[in-house]
Amino acid sequence: MAKDDKSSGEVASAEAGRDFIRDIVKADLDAGRVEQVVTRFPPEPNGYLHIGHAKSICLNFGIAEEFGGQCHLRFDDTNPTKEEQEYIDAIEADVRWLGFDWGQHLYHASDYFERLYNWAEDLIRSGKAYVDDQSQDEIRHNRGTLTEPGKNSPFRERSVEENLDLFRRMRAGEFPNGARVLRAKIDMASGNINLRDPVLYRILDAEHPRTGTTWKIYPSYDFAHGQSDAIEGITHSICTLEFEDHRPLYDWCLENLNVPSRPHQYEFARLNLTYTVLSKRVLTRLVQDGHVTGWDDPRMPTLAGLRRRGVPPAALRDFVKRIGVAKANSTVDAGMFEFSVREALNKTSLRRMAVLRPLKVIIENYPEGEGEELEAINHPDDAAAGLRKIKFTRELFIEQEDFMEHPEKKFFRMSPGREVRLRYAYFITCKEVKKNAAGEVIELRCSYDPATKGGNAPDGRKVKATIHWVSAAHSLPAEVRIYNPLFSKPDPSGGEGFANDLNPNSLEVLSGARLEPALAEAQVGVPVQFERQGYFCRDRESTPERPVFIRTIGLRDTFAKDVAKEKAKG
Numbered sequence: 001m002a003k004d005d006k007s008s009g010e011v012a013s014a015e016a017g018r019d020f021i022r023d024i025v026k027a028d029l030d031a032g033r034v035e036q037v038v039t040r041f042p043p044e045p046n047g048y049l050h051i052g053h054a055k056s057i058c059l060n061f062g063i064a065e066e067f068g069g070q071c072h073l074r075f076d077d078t079n080p081t082k083e084e085q086e087y088i089d090a091i092e093a094d095v096r097w098l099g100f101d102w103g104q105h106l107y108h109a110s111d112y113f114e115r116l117y118n119w120a121e122d123l124i125r126s127g128k129a130y131v132d133d134q135s136q137d138e139i140r141h142n143r144g145t146l147t148e149p150g151k152n153s154p155f156r157e158r159s160v161e162e163n164l165d166l167f168r169r170m171r172a173g174e175f176p177n178g179a180r181v182l183r184a185k186i187d188m189a190s191g192n193i194n195l196r197d198p199v200l201y202r203i204l205d206a207e208h209p210r211t212g213t214t215w216k217i218y219p220s221y222d223f224a225h226g227q228s229d230a231i232e233g234i235t236h237s238i239c240t241l242e243f244e245d246h247r248p249l250y251d252w253c254l255e256n257l258n259v260p261s262r263p264h265q266y267e268f269a270r271l272n273l274t275y276t277v278l279s280k281r282v283l284t285r286l287v288q289d290g291h292v293t294g295w296d297d298p299r300m301p302t303l304a305g306l307r308r309r310g311v312p313p314a315a316l317r318d319f320v321k322r323i324g325v326a327k328a329n330s331t332v333d334a335g336m337f338e339f340s341v342r343e344a345l346n347k348t349s350l351r352r353m354a355v356l357r358p359l360k361v362i363i364e365n366y367p368e369g370e371g372e373e374l375e376a377i378n379h380p381d382d383a384a385a386g387l388r389k390i391k392f393t394r395e396l397f398i399e400q401e402d403f404m405e406h407p408e409k410k411f412f413r414m415s416p417g418r419e420v421r422l423r424y425a426y427f428i429t430c431k432e433v434k435k436n437a438a439g440e441v442i443e444l445r446c447s448y449d450p451a452t453k454g455g456n457a458p459d460g461r462k463v464k465a466t467i468h469w470v471s472a473a474h475s476l477p478a479e480v481r482i483y484n485p486l487f488s489k490p491d492p493s494g495g496e497g498f499a500n501d502l503n504p505n506s507l508e509v510l511s512g513a514r515l516e517p518a519l520a521e522a523q524v525g526v527p528v529q530f531e532r533q534g535y536f537c538r539d540r541e542s543t544p545e546r547p548v549f550i551r552t553i554g555l556r557d558t559f560a561k562d563v564a565k566e567k568a569k570g
């Protein structure tokens with residue numbers, strides 16, 4: 001695990017199933033400070049969920065499960081300009097897919113708009129909020145900097161009556177977007193910029209997916225979040241570190257309002273992954289600018305993309321458990337995630353044979369027009385998965401890369417005159433190499449030893465390689481899509497520069513692949529292992545005539561090696 005320099009050397013205690021947040025929850029329960037733990041997962045419906053959100057989901061729902069509490073799904077839908085029903089639906093589906101259930105507890109910040117509004121009036125009445133007519137730029141300018149205090153707004157001392165009147169007219173839609181805001185009256189000289197009279201309400205004439213055009217003003221995240229937590233009786237409001245500086249404001253709101261409960265906010269380190277961008281803004285751009293085919297493009301780190309790719313939810317949960325929860329930001333090696341994926345798939349995936357880049361093999365001493373059925377095992381560690389029959393014929397396909405006319409030193413697979421084993425079938429020997437006009441190998445003429453049926457020689461002679469194959473006549477033509485990381489840099493830009501860091505080879509399409517017939521029954525999204533190749537699943541873009549399989553993941557982590565090789569080349 002690579003750590004950035006902010007790391008304090010703190011180690012996440014994932015092995016023990018414990019972390020500092022679980023310790024806090026446990027201590028609060030033990031001391032009787034809370035009776036039942038209530039957490040929430042609060043996505044803003046302005047994009048699809050990604051693997052970083054999975055960390056937060058597993059944490060919030062996991063804690064509720066482990067400590068006998070409950071976890072709410074709450075849409076933090078306070079910005080109608082960016083939020084859409086499509087995202088709301090996708091988020092619900094993704095949380096369920098990951099294996100969590102909010103039961104009755106589905107909420108929306110927008111359910112609380114009326115109460116939040118009334119609380120804002122309460123603040124005005126107690127002299128703790130005012131309507132500011134400064135423009136956005138003026139407000140930003142007068143906020144000061146980290147080293148300089150801000151300047152009081154000229155509208156800061158308005159009377160309660162005037163503030164109430166203006167705020168009500170803001171609500172009534174009397175003013176255009178951006179004309180006025182409601183601000184908390186806290187301290188323009190505070191060392192914490194979040195406390196320099198933060199904006200609580202802004203005018204936004206936009207249609208909201210749930211409340212339609214009822215509202216002309218919308219609360220800020222800071223004014224909505226803590227109060228929503230209080231309304232729902234959240235005990236532990238868990239969020240990522242960038243909200244640490246907002247905590248004093250979270251507390252200020254709760255302390256200055258007559259709220260029904262008193263939640264507390266705790267921050268943990270967000271997930272960062274090598275070769276991956278987890279900024280919703282960039283993910284949205286990837287989709288909108290057509291760098292990918294959609295939110296569920298199998299190269300996307302979204303839960304929808306990972307699901308389509310064939311990643312089982314158990315692999316995500318396992319990964320999140322392994323990385324643990326810490327208080328210092330760090331970047332996790334994408335290889336760790338892949339490890340969890342391989343672990344899960346190795347256990348569950350049926351084995352099949354498929355040839356991705358076919359090279360024709362003719363077994364010259366095998367009778368023409370004949371064939372036989374051989375037995376193949378479906379899973380090496382699971383006898384209950386049983387056997388299947390595969391067709392052996394005179395014409396076969398093997399993988400192009402399993403043949404070398406002039407073999408390198410460590411190449412033990414097929415080459416002229418050398419005997420190899422065809423998995424589950426026979427020993428064969430290459431007798432002759434046929435080439436096209438361009439000098440490319442297009443066909444191998446081979447012989448087989450009928451005494452080696454099943455893949456063993458009665459005289460005990462050995463071969464150095466076993467290769468996979470399919471029958472030419474009985475295999476299915478298919479398209480296979482190989483996905484590589486979407487970004488070619490381990491630390492791609494999460495800002496405007498993201499497009500420069502895209503991997504130009506993130507998708508490789510193999511249009512002439514051949515599959516063993518059993519793969520006709522493969523289900524969309526359920527990976528099988530293509531022996532010696534990796535895990536693949538049927539994609540929803542398949543047609544009955546032409547299956548499309550996508551690679552979930554290779555058998556080994558070859559990408560890191562490829563990158564190292566590229567680097568060495570310069």
Ligand code: ATP
Pocket residue numbers: 041042043044045046051052053055056238239240269270271272278279280281
């Ligand atoms: P934005 O970039 O729009 O702020 P976001 O990814 O923070 O997006 P939210 O919808 O606000 O999106 O996130 C919902 C919850 O998921 C929040 O509590 C947030 O802290 C958490 N979360 C978001 N990204 C990560 C991440 N990379 N790792 C862990 N938790 C995350």
Ligand code: MG
Pocket residue numbers: none
């Ligand atoms: Mg956020």
